[in-house]
Amino acid sequence: MTTIRQRREIKVAEAYEDNQSQEEEEELERQLLNIYTGRGLWKILSFTIGGTIGLCIGFLTSVYLATLHENDLWFSNIKEVEREISFRTECGLYYSYYKQMLQAPTISKGFHGLIYDNKTESMRTINLLERMNIYQEVFLSILYRVLPIQTYLEPVYFYIYTLFGLQAMYVTALYVTSWLLSGTWLSGLLAALWYVINRIDTTRVEFTIPLRENWALPFFAVQIAAITHLLRPHLQPLCERLTLLAVFISTFLFSLTWQFNQFMMLMQALVLFILDCLNMLPTTKVTWLYIIQVTSLLLVCVLQFFNSMILGSLLISFNLSVLIARKFQKNLKTGSFLNRLWKLLFHLALVLCLTIFLNSFIKQFLNLKSDEHIFKFLKAKFGFGATRDFDANLYLCEEAFGLLPFNTLERLSHTLLFYAYMFVLSIMVIVAVVVALRNLSDSTNVHKGKCTILLKPGTAYNLMHSILFGCLAFSTMRMKYLWTSHMCVFASFGLCSSDVWELLLKLVHLYTPKRMKMMRYSVPVLILIYLCYKFWPGMMAELSELREFYDPDTVELMNWIKSNTPRKAVFAGSMQLLAGVKLCTGRTLTNHPHYEDKGLRERTKEVYQIYAKRSPEEVYSLLRSFGTDYVILEDSICYERRHNRGCRLRDLLDIANGHVSTVVTLFTEYLLRGQEPPPRKECVVLC
Numbered sequence: 001m002t003t004i005r006q007r008r009e010i011k012v013a014e015a016y017e018d019n020q021s022q023e024e025e026e027e028l029e030r031q032l033l034n035i036y037t038g039r040g041l042w043k044i045l046s047f048t049i050g051g052t053i054g055l056c057i058g059f060l061t062s063v064y065l066a067t068l069h070e071n072d073l074w075f076s077n078i079k080e081v082e083r084e085i086s087f088r089t090e091c092g093l094y095y096s097y098y099k100q101m102l103q104a105p106t107i108s109k110g111f112h113g114l115i116y117d118n119k120t121e122s123m124r125t126i127n128l129l130e131r132m133n134i135y136q137e138v139f140l141s142i143l144y145r146v147l148p149i150q151t152y153l154e155p156v157y158f159y160i161y162t163l164f165g166l167q168a169m170y171v172t173a174l175y176v177t178s179w180l181l182s183g184t185w186l187s188g189l190l191a192a193l194w195y196v197i198n199r200i201d202t203t204r205v206e207f208t209i210p211l212r213e214n215w216a217l218p219f220f221a222v223q224i225a226a227i228t229h230l231l232r233p234h235l236q237p238l239c240e241r242l243t244l245l246a247v248f249i250s251t252f253l254f255s256l257t258w259q260f261n262q263f264m265m266l267m268q269a270l271v272l273f274i275l276d277c278l279n280m281l282p283t284t285k286v287t288w289l290y291i292i293q294v295t296s297l298l299l300v301c302v303l304q305f306f307n308s309m310i311l312g313s314l315l316i317s318f319n320l321s322v323l324i325a326r327k328f329q330k331n332l333k334t335g336s337f338l339n340r341l342w343k344l345l346f347h348l349a350l351v352l353c354l355t356i357f358l359n360s361f362i363k364q365f366l367n368l369k370s371d372e373h374i375f376k377f378l379k380a381k382f383g384f385g386a387t388r389d390f391d392a393n394l395y396l397c398e399e400a401f402g403l404l405p406f407n408t409l410e411r412l413s414h415t416l417l418f419y420a421y422m423f424v425l426s427i428m429v430i431v432a433v434v435v436a437l438r439n440l441s442d443s444t445n446v447h448k449g450k451c452t453i454l455l456k457p458g459t460a461y462n463l464m465h466s467i468l469f470g471c472l473a474f475s476t477m478r479m480k481y482l483w484t485s486h487m488c489v490f491a492s493f494g495l496c497s498s499d500v501w502e503l504l505l506k507l508v509h510l511y512t513p514k515r516m517k518m519m520r521y522s523v524p525v526l527i528l529i530y531l532c533y534k535f536w537p538g539m540m541a542e543l544s545e546l547r548e549f550y551d552p553d554t555v556e557l558m559n560w561i562k563s564n565t566p567r568k569a570v571f572a573g574s575m576q577l578l579a580g581v582k583l584c585t586g587r588t589l590t591n592h593p594h595y596e597d598k599g600l601r602e603r604t605k606e607v608y609q610i611y612a613k614r615s616p617e618e619v620y621s622l623l624r625s626f627g628t629d630y631v632i633l634e635d636s637i638c639y640e641r642r643h644n645r646g647c648r649l650r651d652l653l654d655i656a657n658g659h660v661s662t663v664v665t666l667f668t669e670y671l672l673r674g675q676e677p678p679p680r681k682e683c684v685v686l687c
Contacts, residue, residue, distance in 0.1 A: 050185025057192045058172035064196065066164040068542065069206040073549040075160075083156055084583045085554050090593035091210040093120075093579035095159065097134045101141035102155055110141065119588045121600065122570040122627045130305035132594050133259050136215050163209050166218040170203075170485075171195055173221035178489045178496075180228045181458060187496035190524050194417050194488040197535050201408055202484045213481065216258035221485070223250035224465070230285060231457035244288060252296040256303065259596055262313035263374075264482065265293050267472060269318055271464045273351070277344050279333055279439040280432075280460040290319045309596060312368040314359055321354035337441040344440075369598045377401070381475070390605050390656035391595070397647035400478040408480065412487070415535070416527060421487045424494025427503070428463045431455050454499070466490045495524050557632070558584040565630060572607050572623055573632035581632070590626045605656065611637055612653035 070076060073086055087095045097114065104110030114128045128134060144150070144158050174195060175188035195202050205214045226246040229235075235243065255261040272289055275281045294316055301310040310316075325347060326332075332343050362368070376392040381401075395401045412418035435455045455463075466486050473483035494500050501519045505511035554577075561571075562585050571581050575593040582589055591604040606622050610631060623631060640648040 046185070050179060050188065053185060054172050054175040054179070054188055054192075057175065057189065058168035058170075061171045061192070061196055062164045062168035064539075064543070065167055065199075065203075065206050066161070069160070069164075069209070071543065071545060072206065072547050074547070075549075078549050079555075080156075081555055081558050081584055082549050082551070085551055085558065085580055086549055087210055087580075087583065088208070089576040089579055091208055091579075092583040093592055093594060094132070094134060094137060094210045094212070096579075096583040097128065097132075098137035098141050098159060099155070099583065101138060102144065107142055107145065111138075114138070119586070120582065120592060121603070122588050122590050127305055129303075130307050131597060133212055133257055133304075135303065136257050160209050163205060163214055166215065167203070167205055170218035170221050173218065173225045174485060174489050177221070177225040177228050177462070178492045180225065180232070181462060181489070181493040182496040183498065184496050184520070186521065186524050187492045190492035190495065190528055191488040193528065193531055194415065194492065195485060197415050197531060197539075198412060198417055198484065198488070201411060201480060202488065203481060212258040212260075216254050216261065217481065217485070219250045219254040219257065220264065220482075223247055223254060224462075224486075226250055227289065227461060228458040230289075231281065231461055233457070244292070247289065248292045248296065251292055252299060255296045255300045259309075259594075261300075262297065262310065262315045265297070266313075266315045266318060267468050268465070269293060269315060269322075271461060271468055273318075273322055275457075275460050275464055277332075277347065278436040280435065280455065281457050287323070290323060294319050308366045308368045309370040312359065312363045312366055312371070314355065317359035317362065318351070318355045321351045321358060324354060325350045340440050370596055372598070388655050388658075390652055391601050393647075393652045393655065397652065401476055404474045404477050404480055408477075412484070415531065417487060417491055420491040420495055420527070424491055424500065425463075425466070427500060428455070428459065428494065429467075431503070432460060432463055435460075454503075456499075459493075459499075462486070462490055462493070492524065495527070496520055554580065561585045561587060561630075569629045570627045571630050571632060572610070572626065572628040574608075574634060574637060575604060577632055577634065588627075590623075590628055605653075608649065608653055611650045612657055613650075613659045614657070 073083075075083060075086070078086075084092065084095070100113060101107075101110040104113055114134070116125055117128045118125045120126060120128065129138075140159060140162060144155055149158065171192050175185075175192045177188075178191040179185045179188040181187070203214075204211070208214065226243055230240065230243045230247060251265070255265070258264075269290065272281065272286050276283055276286045297310055297313065297316060301307055304310065328350070329343065329347055332347055333340070335343065376389050377395040380389075380392050380396055409418055412421075431454050466483070469479070469483045469486060473480040498516055498520055501516045502511060505515055505519070558580070561569075561581065565585075565587065567586065568588065570588045570590060571578060572590040573581070575591055575595075578589045578591060579593050581587055582592070591600060591607050595601060595604075603626065607626065607628075609619050609622055610633065612619075636642075637649050640650070645651065
């Protein structure tokens with residue numbers, strides 16, 4: 001009995017202890033659940049607040065730019081012809097096709113008019129959908145016809161509001177990219193604010209609304225955001241497929257809306273190629289991105305009636321070459337440091353040779369010469385020999401295609417953007433070099449996890465993207481808008497990145513999690529306060545400035561053409577002015593600003609002989625060969641002062657025509673006397 005009682009006491013004690021242990025475990029589970037639930041709720045709340053701020057700041061940016069456009073031109077009050085004249089140069093040409101589609105009796109007849117167009121280039125019938133990227137105008141015109149908005153929204157407002165709406169998407173995409181990189185929406189807010197404050201250098205949408213880049217860059221920003229998300233590790237299969245779909249759609253729309261898409265995506269392909277060779281990106285995802293680029297471009301090629309310039313693009317040749325070269329070098333990422341280095345050099349040479357061979361073969365097979373002016377321009381620009389080529393010199397003499405001026409960096413420094421960007425860029429370049437060397441020297445990838453923490457794939461992609469597009473911006477000022485917007489993203493990411501601050505604090509032996517968090521949030525908040533304090537009054541003052549569009553000479557010209565010339569009359573003149581003639585009057589042109597066609601470039605050079613050292617009889621014969629009825633001569637070209645001597649249009653024509661020696665001798669003689677050379681006889685007679 002005693003033994004039994006003792007055993008019962010033991011069982012009771014054990015039961016009590018088991019019960020107590022179970023209660024402790026349940027309490028611990030409840031505490032963990034509360035913690036996880038709290039974190040989950042905080043994440044949901046943060047995502048909701050951040051998402052709302054992103055959408056709001058995108059919308060406010062759109063309204064801000066639209067208001068600036070209205071205040072600068074008084075767009076709502078000026079006449080229709082003045083509104084159309086405000087779409088300068090090629091902008092007016094693109095908008096004219098939107099207007100043409102709306103004026104067509106039916107959508108099918110509108111399409112027929114674009115496919116068999118004989119008014120854009122006299123004595124020729126061209127397919128505009130093949131030649132130009134104007135599907136966005138076609139889509140908008142159809143949408144305007146279908147939607148019940150004609151009674152209270154004019155076609156021109158539907159058009160410009162769509163472009164300003166895309167700016168909202170653009171800023172939101174920049175916001176999301178910075179958020180994805182840094183892990184906090186505070187970074188996105190700083191990126192968006194920098195974009196708006198540096199508006200002069202980040203966008204030109206308010207005064208060149210229909211320009212192709214204003215359609216394309218919002219989709220490019222969405223694509224970069226999608227790629228950044230795709231490169232995140234451990235994505236769920238469904239999430240990865242949806243992200244790939246987003247990348248494909250944005251890449252396709254970017255390709256469809258801009259004729260220079262292939263060159264921008266070639267830069268992107270180079271980014272992927274470099275990082276893949278250095279083992280900084282997962283090869284499978286890089287392969288998918290190559291395929292998406294080629295597929296998007298080929299789909300655009302089909303929609304543009306098999307445009308040969310797309311088929312002969314360097315992007316298609318390069319991507320195919322990379323994929324082919326991989327088949328020959330499957331063990332590229334194994335071996336010692338020197339062994340891998342030699343393999344990479346051989347791989348680079350193989351890809352380069354294959355690209356040149358494929359591109360040359362395709363261009364020879366298709367007899368493609370549409371883009372040769374670009375390569376002539378690049379050859380002359382980077383000092384590979386002077387050229388007498390008129391088209392190359394025309395680009396070289398334009399400020400937009402020159403080097404990035406120093407005052408751009410001064411303006412960016414004034415808002416602290418350039419300083420912050422260089423600070424973050426310097427740190428990330430050092431980290432990237434360390435990671436690259438470690439990856440090349442470690443074939444077993446022992447430190448792969450550590451390297452991923454130092455330089456995540458998304459960060460590596462955006463770093464290399466920023467460097468290459470920065471080089472492009474410094475070499476060609478017009479391309480700065482691709483770089484400056486990304487500067488805002490990259491600088492704000494670095495200032496809000498826990499990895500960056502952790503690395504810096506560890507270097508000075510001051511790292512603690514609390515200090516890292518304090519630096520991560522306090523620095524961007526202080527910069528936000530400074531930017532708002534310094535630039536908010538100026539932005540409000542800018543919104544209060546009221547101007548009005550005023551160009552009476554051009555308005556008078558357009559009205560005279562409409563009133564005094566036959567509807568089938570053919571006009572010759574400068575590319576820029578003729579685009580406005582087509583939009584405002586609907587008359588037939590001899591040439592226009594869309595320069596991506598060899599035949600049109602040759603025709604433009606012939607039309608411009610009206611300003612060259614040629615006899616009136618020769619010029620008349622040339623103009624009549626294009627069916628010209630009227631010629632518009634501009635004093636601003638005859639007595640040009642915008643360009644320096646040697647870059648004026650008449651000087652470029654003299655160089656191309658072989659008259660340069662006579663002209664230079666004559667100019668030198670007058671300059672030695674300290675006199676201004678008189679205008680040449682032929683120009684005076686014609687003008």
